[in-house]
Amino acid sequence: MATSGRHTGSARKRSGPGCSLKPGRWRDSRNAAAIDRLRLPDPDRLSGCLRAETTAVPAMREVEGMGQKGAAKIRDGIAFVREIFTPARETSNEFRYQDILYFFRYLRPVWKIGAISLVLTIILVGLRTLVPLSGKIFLDYVVPGGVSGESSPAQAPSLLDTSLSAVCSSLPALVAAMLVLGAAIGILGLLQSYLLVKFREEYTFHLQTDLFDHVLRFPLPYFKSGQTGYLMSRISGDVGIMQFLFSQFLPQILSSFFYVAFSVFILYALSARLTLIMIIFTPLFLLVNLIFVSRIRAVTYQERERGAYVSRDLQEILAGIETVKTHTAEEREVGRIVNTLRGVIRMRIKNSMLNSFSSQFLLGTQFMMLLAVFWIGGQDVIAGTMTVGDFVAYIAYIATFSTASKTFFSLPVILQPVLTSVERLQELFGTATETDQGSGGFVPETIKGTIEFRDVSFSYVDGAPVLHGVNFTVGPGEVVALTGRTGAGKTTLINLLLKFFTPQSGMIVLDGHDLIELDPGWVRRQVSVVSQDPFLFHTSIEENVRYGRPEAGRDEVIEAARKAQIHAEILGFPEGYETVAGERGTQLSAGQRQRIAVARAFLRDSQILILDEPTSSLDAGTEERLQKSLAELAAGRTVILITHRTGLLSLADRVYALEDGHLVEQNPSSRRVEVEA
Numbered sequence: 001m002a003t004s005g006r007h008t009g010s011a012r013k014r015s016g017p018g019c020s021l022k023p024g025r026w027r028d029s030r031n032a033a034a035i036d037r038l039r040l041p042d043p044d045r046l047s048g049c050l051r052a053e054t055t056a057v058p059a060m061r062e063v064e065g066m067g068q069k070g071a072a073k074i075r076d077g078i079a080f081v082r083e084i085f086t087p088a089r090e091t092s093n094e095f096r097y098q099d100i101l102y103f104f105r106y107l108r109p110v111w112k113i114g115a116i117s118l119v120l121t122i123i124l125v126g127l128r129t130l131v132p133l134s135g136k137i138f139l140d141y142v143v144p145g146g147v148s149g150e151s152s153p154a155q156a157p158s159l160l161d162t163s164l165s166a167v168c169s170s171l172p173a174l175v176a177a178m179l180v181l182g183a184a185i186g187i188l189g190l191l192q193s194y195l196l197v198k199f200r201e202e203y204t205f206h207l208q209t210d211l212f213d214h215v216l217r218f219p220l221p222y223f224k225s226g227q228t229g230y231l232m233s234r235i236s237g238d239v240g241i242m243q244f245l246f247s248q249f250l251p252q253i254l255s256s257f258f259y260v261a262f263s264v265f266i267l268y269a270l271s272a273r274l275t276l277i278m279i280i281f282t283p284l285f286l287l288v289n290l291i292f293v294s295r296i297r298a299v300t301y302q303e304r305e306r307g308a309y310v311s312r313d314l315q316e317i318l319a320g321i322e323t324v325k326t327h328t329a330e331e332r333e334v335g336r337i338v339n340t341l342r343g344v345i346r347m348r349i350k351n352s353m354l355n356s357f358s359s360q361f362l363l364g365t366q367f368m369m370l371l372a373v374f375w376i377g378g379q380d381v382i383a384g385t386m387t388v389g390d391f392v393a394y395i396a397y398i399a400t401f402s403t404a405s406k407t408f409f410s411l412p413v414i415l416q417p418v419l420t421s422v423e424r425l426q427e428l429f430g431t432a433t434e435t436d437q438g439s440g441g442f443v444p445e446t447i448k449g450t451i452e453f454r455d456v457s458f459s460y461v462d463g464a465p466v467l468h469g470v471n472f473t474v475g476p477g478e479v480v481a482l483t484g485r486t487g488a489g490k491t492t493l494i495n496l497l498l499k500f501f502t503p504q505s506g507m508i509v510l511d512g513h514d515l516i517e518l519d520p521g522w523v524r525r526q527v528s529v530v531s532q533d534p535f536l537f538h539t540s541i542e543e544n545v546r547y548g549r550p551e552a553g554r555d556e557v558i559e560a561a562r563k564a565q566i567h568a569e570i571l572g573f574p575e576g577y578e579t580v581a582g583e584r585g586t587q588l589s590a591g592q593r594q595r596i597a598v599a600r601a602f603l604r605d606s607q608i609l610i611l612d613e614p615t616s617s618l619d620a621g622t623e624e625r626l627q628k629s630l631a632e633l634a635a636g637r638t639v640i641l642i643t644h645r646t647g648l649l650s651l652a653d654r655v656y657a658l659e660d661g662h663l664v665e666q667n668p669s670s671r672r673v674e675v676e677a
């Protein structure tokens, strides 16, 4: 049995049901949109390709001989290189280099640190550029008569020669100068590192908090689409890349620029002829950008997007870990992640190879430049028109120059991941918040709490209405109960009142104001919601209760908990009010979570109260006690109560049933019968 079990497992792995893409999943509208945005191949084709990749390759290994295997490998290799060099699909029509400018606004708070770092960078580059001259000084001025056996080159001494020989022409002077130079480089280098770290962290802080603030203002449907893992990846990953741009990339590019400038100056002073020859190679450095830049950008974008899918899937699986375990679906879920990861890995390899190709291309250019200098400069030394010191210094500067120029000219290549992040962050910053969508900004001075639904109709999807011409009114001191089968639209009605969605027709009126005109934040501040499955944060119970009113004192928290019939139980926990509720409140029972939500509502003390099956997880005794508390909480407020519980319905002044999207008022005699049925 055990053997057969193992066989089944391995057979599954080979045929790959767990590892193949499910066409259904890819047809999911969210993914379809994402694929469309990425311009990935047709989902079914992609699914087929990935399946072919996982199943065909092992099968081939079994049937083909060594020769065939080798040939197949070569074919694969050629296909892979061809794929790498296939012109990239552009990721977005809207991409513009100037989009980076948007992110310079976060430099404002740190510009002073940035400016000091820049000055330090220039000084440091200048000082470091002087180091290779020590070889020339030693060979030409310290060694008696110079190594070439002459005190000076055949040509008249240059300005550089005159100044260097004046500064240090003895070994002690040279060593002392190098000591001072080394100490200055060390101290300034430390200072520059400190400032750069501070600059980087401050920059990231401002960008990340602004982005987070913006994302939290997106309309609720954005989050309901289940993309939180995807969003998290963007907020952390892409911000990390921006951090790299401003803290490493820009300083590196700036110092490379100054290295190139200083080196060219010294190289020109050492040999004008050789320097002109060297400059002839510069166009080759630029060629690399033409070949690789757009390809790297497209691949990086796809790599990031697929990485975000991994994050999204991981987040979903971990959030639903109980469901995964109870369905023993661990293997299935690993299979799901495997597929997404495969896509990421393929893109990463492609990206790395493109970077390696461009890097090797630049190295080759550097090497050819060095050969030219050796050939021509060597002839000059042999002919006596160049000193050995100048030649050695020239070679040393060529190394500095070519490393710096390689970095400088590969700027567009290195910039591609950054531009990808810029593009993705721009998408986030460009996503309209509730305020941008014109969701109203009027803030009334007072609240009475009269709510009117006038002929309200709503559907999430065109052609599938959830609410049809709903009419009802509820005022201060009244409790209106809503019943109806599951999925009838009760929560939807509440979501409309909270301005999470807008009705397609009809009007919701609060104290005589059309809800559309009212500020969503203000509306929500007037409402307390106790839902069936309240969300608790991974913090103390006290903080969770206080979430209703952050400025509330401890006594108020305790009083609210007492009214919500949870105080005694909290005291029974090992750490009382300091007990941590666990992620999403998982260390508490559903009934305890519900009563903490009721305590929040007591503390929040808002005029409108929404109770959505607030006692669904309680035993009869606790429910009865809480019912009294809820009656106390409801007093004087406008209350909408969603419930099927007979006991709670006794709190209601009127009861409505939602049937096929229509709201029907129940008369008191039919009420009890309906509910009990």
Ligand SMILES: Nc1ncnc2c1ncn2[C@@H]1O[C@H](COP(=O)(O)OP(=O)(O)OP(=O)(O)O)[C@@H](O)[C@H]1O
Binding pocket: 224, 460, 461, 466, 484, 485, 486, 487, 488, 489, 490, 491, 492, 493
């Ligand atoms: N975000 C959404 N997008 C699309 N359809 C939705 C969305 N939320 C709810 N629906 C659909 O709208 C209908 C009403 O859902 P709603 O949650 O309002 O019902 P309910 O009466 O509160 O149900 P329950 O008593 O089970 O909580 C259901 O058919 C549901 O599938």
